[in-house]
Amino acid sequence: MIRVRFAPSPTGHLHIGGARTALFNWLFARHHNGKFILRIEDTDRSRSTEEYIESIIEAMKWLGLDWDEGPFRQTERMDIYKAYAHKLLEEGKAYRCYCTPEELEERRQQAMKEGKPPRYDRRCREIKETLAKPFAIRFKMPLEGETVVNDLVKGNVTFKNSEIEDLVILRSDGTPTYNFCVVVDDFEMAITHVIRGEDHLNNTPKQIHIYHALGMNPPEFAHIPMILGTDRARLSKRHGATSVLSYRDEGYLSEALVNFLARLGWSYGDQEIFTREELIKYFNLEQVGKANAIFNAEKLLWLNSEYIKLTPEEKLLELVKPFLIRGGYLKEGETLDKDWACRAIKSLKERCRTLKELAHAMRYYILDYVDIEPKAKEKYINAETIPILKEVTEQLAALEVFTQERIEKIFMDMVNEKGLKLGQVAQPVRVVMTGSTVSPGIYEVLEIVGKEKTLKRLRRVIDAS
DSSP: OEEEEEEEOSSOOOOOHHHHHHHHHHHHHTTTTTTTEEEEOOTTTOOOOHHHHHHHHHHHHTTTTOOOEEEEEEEOOOOHHHHHHHHHTTSSSSEEEEEOOOHHHHHHHHHHHHHHHOOOOOTTTTSSSSOOOOOOEOOOSSSEEEEEEEEEEEEEEEEEEEGSSSOOEEETTOBBBBHHHHHHHHHHOOOOEEEGGGGGGGGHHHHHHHHHHHOOOOOOEEEEOOEEESSSBOOGGTTTOOOHHHHHTTTHHHHHHHHHTTTTSBBBTTTOOHHHHHHHHHGGGGGGGOOOOOHHHHHHHHHHEEEHHHHHHHHHHHHHHHHHHHTTOTTTTTOOOOHHHHHHHHTTTTTTTHHHHHHHHHHHHHHHHHOOHHHHHHHHHTTTTTTHHHHHHHHTTTOOOOOOOOOOHHHHHHHHHHHHOOHHHHHHHHHHHSSSOOSSSOOEEEEEOOOHHHHHHHHHHHHHH
16 A cells, blocks of 8 residues: 655744645545655754644645644654664664764864865774763765665666765764654655655665665655746745745635645646646656746736635635634624625625735725725815716615616716716726725626615715815
8 A cells, every 4th residue: 555654844834845745745645545644753852843843734734635644753752763773783784973073073174175075984983892982873874886766756866875974873862863763764654655855865875775774675765856936046935935824824725725736846738727636636756847846926826816716605705704804804703694795705706816805805895984095086086076976976875776787877877968988987986985996897896885885985985075
């Protein structure tokens, strides 16, 4: 059975790169009816926090990346790592290193001055006796030959063993290192495929040798391309890439972000928009590209707008409620008439790219009054338009049935009787009702706002002029 894992370090929130790795593993497991394991690699105690662990789990749940086993935490497995490290030591496959951090740093600096690689010089490798000094345990790498990583994405990648450092597997304080924990965990959890970013590729030959030393068969490896900004630099906040939960808070739909992440390095023909079921059906490692993926914030925004269009109004209503409350358009605990709110959302969803934008647009349906943009007010609320607004108000007040058709007739009758252009009537009213010069059709807006609020807003502007 296929078994894969996502193993984040809780030294920060879950970001785009980590989320993409988690998604590829999840899709691979679901495509093959395998298992997806969540493992928290929290051995870096100085930087790992409970807050980050909770944030990562919350982000995974929001993305819908459910796991079958876990979350396991490495800090709860320390005795296992120590046992394996001492096993290698006893078998002569590892050795005690007595070098102090200060000595190691001094030699590293000297090597760099001499233009040499700043690798450990293996000076403790042949010490046979046990000294009464603190020690770390280092793994004995082969000194000759080559290691070939048969990568499922990048093909065969060859490393010279002489250039691979004898890495520390257990520090002098008894804590294990990343490269060692990964091997032990992946073996103990029966991981069949390791799918991770190509920045981990240089770790792979080290890990393969540890597997062999422990008498284990390595899993298959797939190193997926890096994600770069549009300027081809490594992805950062300046490219618009923030934590996954920040996208949620900005009003992105989880389905849109999942679709976007899937297309960062993977493709299926020319198709851009996928359902989750389609992603599971079509995903495979053969179609993961070797070239770096480009993060395009504008494309994500476009994709999100497409998902908003595709999402039923009833679901959007539930999703937009927190943004309405946060924006001050709705009080905590206050409810909206479902049918009315869905009509309002339907009129706006084609125009809004995020839930935040949708909430902001809904304000002029919900509030009694809206603020008018200064430029729109200057252009459309003046001595020439006030008489028009007064007449529109009187005509609307006389309507017994407040529908789009009746409202449109009032506007068209005024246009024809007074020789006006429709914009001379519609735009001033639009500015009063929505606060701006852009909105859905004005007749539809007035019907959804309702007669009472419509007259309130019009009369308020007229009285203030």
